[in-house]
Amino acid sequence: MSIFPRTLFTNEHDQFRDMVRRYCEEKVKPRLAEWGENQRVPKADWQEAGALGLLNAWLAEDYGGIGQGILFDIIVAEELGRIGATGPGFSLHSLIVTPYINNHGSDELKSRVLPKMVTGDIIGAVAMTEPGTGSDLAAIKTRAEPHGNGWKINGQKTFITNGKNADIVVTACITDPDKGAKGISLFAIERDMEGFSRGRNLRKIGQHGNDTAELFFEDVFVPAENLIGQENRGFSYLMQELAQERLLISVQCQARAEGIFDLTVDYVKERKAFGKRILDFQNTRFALAAVKAELMAGRAFCDALIQLRIDGKLDPVQASAGKLHHSELLGRVVDQCLQLFGGYGYMEEYPIAQAYVDARVERIYAGTSEIMKEIIGRSLDADRA
Structure with a gap:
């Protein structure tokens, strides 16, 4: 969905996004059912993604990346999210696992492992x-x-x-x-x-x-x-890197919610009941208007979190608030949108049904919603001081 211009991204980023979107539409989307059936993405698909520069683009050139920050990897996460691709785990690999090795690993480990994590030879x-x-x-x-x-x-x-x-x-x-x-x-x-x-x-x-x-x-x-x-020192390293992990979940949840919204708008424009389009019912328009307003707010929040990370200012409370908000937002959006599909929304072959079950775990992993509230809640006394 087009909400408003995103000033985070340059023309170079936009060109990269076009390439990633083509890859997702032509290479990923047609194989989602196969990967889901097998519960695994073959190594060859990881290596193909690596050859296209979709893995660990943020790494320094010495290790095979392009060394221009995390926005290229954010784009990969967004485009996979847009088509509802919760597998393959490219973004976890690039933005969660690799930073531990790059930021804290020995020179021997980094030189031996990181270049192959860029190519997809090491997952x-x-x-x-x-x-x-x-x-x-x-x-x-x-x-x-x-x-x-x-x-x-x-x-x-x-x-x-x-x-x-x-x-x-x-x-x-x-x-x-x-x-x-x-x-x-x-x-x-x-x-x-x-x-x-x-x-x-x-x-x-x-x-x-x-x-x-x-x-x-x-x-x-x-x-x-x-x-x-x-x-x-492992616990302190985990706490340092968890902020980026939770940011990634915000990014993925927002992108998936936007993709689900677009899917639903297309459906209600085509589907008819009682002689008119589902979209022509006031209830449908009002329900989707409320979803769009939520998505607009969510997008602004998500991009603000990305900017904080780029500026080196993203803290655990901000990241936890983002993870809480966007994981809960995705749950609300997919539930409301599935309702508009009626009985078809409950059928496994419809992407909205898969999106519904895929969304539930976002409120659990990388810290449950309750843990996110606890982290945010602990900051309240400090906020008053």
Whole structure:
């Protein structure tokens, strides 16, 4: 949908968007059903995206990127969202996983891994959640203990997006059990490390194109250079990078909500009842007018958050507020739009039905809506001071 001009983007960005949109329409959209059925996107499709410059464009030229900030990667996220492509997990790979390695990893790790993360030859995932922890990172039990010139890791992770495909997994482990959250460290665990295995590809109610797996670590030896940043600093790194993760969810939710709105407007223009178009009923126009107003406000908020990130000023409260707002907005929009499809909206083959189930998890992962409210709520005393 066209709301108002977006001053964030230059002509170069617009040209890139045109290319990404063609790719999404011609290469991604026709394969969404296949990927969903298989619960996985083949490696070859990642490599094709890499060859087109759709992965980690923000990285420095030394590592294969173009080094011009995150807007090119934001465009990829928006265009995938516009067509309702919750898989492949390109944006998680580029804007969530890679920053941990680039910003905190050793020179050896960066030079060996990052160029292949640009080409799609190495796919990334981040592993925080465990069966008994959910959003409580301080309660994780996966343990890393010093061993020779590295570490041995034992434990389990679950709900890991890109988990089956991943060649490298940024993994949160306890290195000092007496320090709680201040005893967490991050490690880059690689596909071929002995003792690293994957469980089943978890079957979700939505977002079927994203492979989501359980991961198991049994005496996995990780060399010292695969420690990301400093020992026991992992929690602070997670908090630093979570703001961008939550921004990405705002971006994706807003784009998907706009795509759903456009889909619905097209449908009610064509579908007839009682001898006239669904759009000609006042209830339809009023319902969609309210949705459009919400989307206009959401777009302004989303672009303001992107600008804060570009300026280096995005803080955890702002990012949490964005994640809360846009994930809840998507839920409201898709529910209202599905209603206008009537019985067809409940049929699996209609994109609006898939969008409905895909939207639900946005209020859960990367911190539930309740956790977002808690983070925002804690700022209230500081706001009054």
